[in-house]
Amino acid sequence: MMRLGSVLMLGLLVALNASLAAAQEQVGDLDWRPQVAVPAYTADGPLIRVDQGHGSLQTIDGRYAGFAALMRADGYGVEAGRGRLDAPGALDGVAVLVIANAASPENGSRVSAFDEAEIEAMARWVALGGSLLLAVDHAPHGTAAEALGARFGVTMGKGYAFQSVRNDVTANLVFPRQALGDHPIIAGRGGGEGVQIVNTFTGQSLKGPDGSTVLLAMSDNAFEAPDLATLQAIRQRLRAGEDVDVVTAELARPALPAQGLAFPFGAGRVVVLGEAGMLTAQIVRFPDQPDREPYHFGLNTGGHDDQQFALNLMHWLSRLIP
Template identity: 50%
Template sequence: MRRLAFALGLMAMAAVVAPAQAQQMVDPDFRPAVERPAWAEGQGPVVVIDEAHANFHRMEGRYSPFAALLRADGYRTRAGALAFDAGGLEGVDVLVIANAGATDERPTPPAFTEAEGAALEAWVRAGGKLLLIADHAPFGAAAEGLAARFGVKMATGYAFAMTPDGEPTTTLTYPAEALGDHPIFAGRDAAERVEGVTAFTGQSLEGPAGAAVLLPMAAGARESRDLPTLQALADRLKTEAESRDAVLEALSKPALPAQGLAFEYGLGRVVVLGEAGMLSAQLIRFPPGSGQADRRFGMNVAPGNARFGLNIMHWLTGLLP
């Protein structure tokens, strides 16, 4: 684990930590609270969290904290078990797709068929609301074809920024002054303003013309193609034998401009995020005797993330302009 100390965000994927050494789980101490619910209990729009596409984040699994947050705000949540062209969009007000394509197959195949993509695009164009989330590799590759239908480009790798000390970090912070004035950040009033967002690894994105950049990547942010390359980059930056610029150029590429996008699409609305852990609440638990404390990531350590998630839903469902 010492080699990954520079990048706590990488723990947002279970494969990063050997199962025999540690366990990734939902944080049992996380209890979402909403002081002013948008809807009466159980009376809000229907939010379906997709589970039909080998999703790494599911409603009763790693996205149960997000589902609980939505229910606390009055939304009705259910899991989506059907393909989009086979009834999966019926009765849905907001569709959430989080990290589809959790497969060991390489290269990573598309998580969605052409028919499903066409059905979803038509549904959004006619007024549907979509929250599409695709994290670092392999999830960007699994979703990039679907994203392209909406004009979104996914970098499909591992995004990182450079700290003031010249170290790569995959814990990506977006302070209030970087967030802009989109209604998602303003909320319904001052009490709902988003004061900051933290992402944990993920990939970078580029939106279609006119899309609002919700989470702008920091100046100098980069992206590696896979985890071993990122590890090698971090190791080589610690030596004096090579130019830092040469190492970065050889093992990474400039990140795309954003990690979050929002735009209208026909009569519908779309939000795309390049990182999933920010809207969950998880921990890595190490075995007794390891000497390592639990490590948390998500809404449990970044309180602005929950407000961000709620405001995304408020914008998608029209509570925000």
């Protein structure tokens, strides 16, 4: 039985279309307004700090504005963190640290977005009771976060996870209930908070440490391409009628088991996602094609329970869910 659901065919991500790469603009959907019927906190909610000090474009007033809006609607405090994570007091008062798509330093001094001192500081903080949400997209983000993930026992695919569908590929993956793990993040607190279907929007695959729970299970026929150029080559060859087994054997590798993980780390908690866009609301515009409709992806699309999934994972990380 397949563990991953049917492929979302509501258009492949425009990132797969090389002809559009120079003529698109990806931005946060600032018009999206989350609806939370009963906020988890009515006052003085836990503080979420979103790291903006390591090259990420997922800022709380930009591409991660949707995430920030959702968490504020649920009663959390949300702020940006812009300094080093090993600085004295850097994580004081923080309930959940969020790192989404940190980037390698521009000076080329290393590929990791975080140096060893910062990685150890985060590991100590989590082990003493902190909570970390690490969302890491497709290449090159897995390389930038690889050392941090490894410190928590997580292996990253570092490429582009995809499935073949007829004579094409999709990186928009759908996880129905049978592909979702047995975990409080999936179950919620009752009262309709259970998650039945999750959609992701182009990411990588993951493997967790012993004792981790797979939240989003990849199927046996999911693959990972090392980079976008290879994914485009796979797509072109499948569209030309070549055999999928031959093409994937030559150009791809089997995906790692998961695209979402949850696990304890010392006295703390960690969630790692292989895709960051599912937690926010974004738009791709086409400046040189004014008549073309913008492409929406993330929480501003329908047909999935991604908003409830985002709320549940934050409830677990902030200890609202035991």
